[in-house]
Amino acid sequence: MAKTDIAIACRCGEFSAVLKDASPKTGSHVQCYCKDCQAGAHALGVGDTLLPRGGTDIFQTTPSGVEITKGADHLAAMRLSPRGLIRWYASCCDTPVFNTLGSTKLSFVGLFVNTMQGDAVQKAVGKVVAVNSAESAEPGPPIKNYGFNKAGFNVLARHFAAVLRGDAKKGPFFDAEGAPVVTPRVLSKEERKAATS
Ligand SMILES: [Zn+2]
Numbered sequence: 001m002a003k004t005d006i007a008i009a010c011r012c013g014e015f016s017a018v019l020k021d022a023s024p025k026t027g028s029h030v031q032c033y034c035k036d037c038q039a040g041a042h043a044l045g046v047g048d049t050l051l052p053r054g055g056t057d058i059f060q061t062t063p064s065g066v067e068i069t070k071g072a073d074h075l076a077a078m079r080l081s082p083r084g085l086i087r088w089y090a091s092c093c094d095t096p097v098f099n100t101l102g103s104t105k106l107s108f109v110g111l112f113v114n115t116m117q118g119d120a121v122q123k124a125v126g127k128v129v130a131v132n133s134a135e136s137a138e139p140g141p142p143i144k145n146y147g148f149n150k151a152g153f154n155v156l157a158r159h160f161a162a163v164l165r166g167d168a169k170k171g172p173f174f175d176a177e178g179a180p181v182v183t184p185r186v187l188s189k190e191e192r193k194a195a196t197s
């Protein structure tokens with residue numbers, strides 16, 4: 001089977017990356033309406049990158065397939081709280097690009113589908129297999145949550161497969177000591193509150 005590499009770009013084009021071998025077998029396409037994901041976008045002043053109703057469209061996979069191809073010095077990171085997800089963005093235009101955990105203990109990255117380029121994206125990410133926190137969606141007709149356990153299981157399965165392959169800790173986000181390559185800025189309580197309201 002042919003492998004599909006997907007180009008990733010921030011909105012202004014100064015930062016780009018590639019996700020290698022993207023397919024519904026190597027990752028899960030999920031949508032999250034949780035308040036933290038919405039706050040992540042609002043804290044960067046880019047609420048317009050959210051889906052209608054405040055959703056975030058994410059392709060969950062392992063970080064070894066991610067390579068930064070341009071503008072690595074624009075890679076920046078923030079956290080809503082000291083232990084929250086690391087929300088990586090391109091500082092040239094504040095486009096959210098990746099989410100990771102705070103360490104390499106779990107081989108995980110969530111890529112923002114709206115930064116993925118080209119006609120092959122929909123086929124590469126596949127259908128939405130999970131919707132999370134729909135109760136936090138902006139007002140409108142009900143959105144149904146589904147697939148949360150399956151998506152969590154897939155994250156663990158991909159982690160263990162990456163451990164077996166020996167590339168669980170690879171990728172552009174953490175150094176050899178397991179520290180983030182950019183120290184994430186942690187929002188103050190006031191900033192967090194402003195982004196959440
Ligand atoms: Zn940019």
Ligand SMILES: [Zn+2]
Nearest residue numbers: 032033034037
């Ligand atoms: Zn979320």
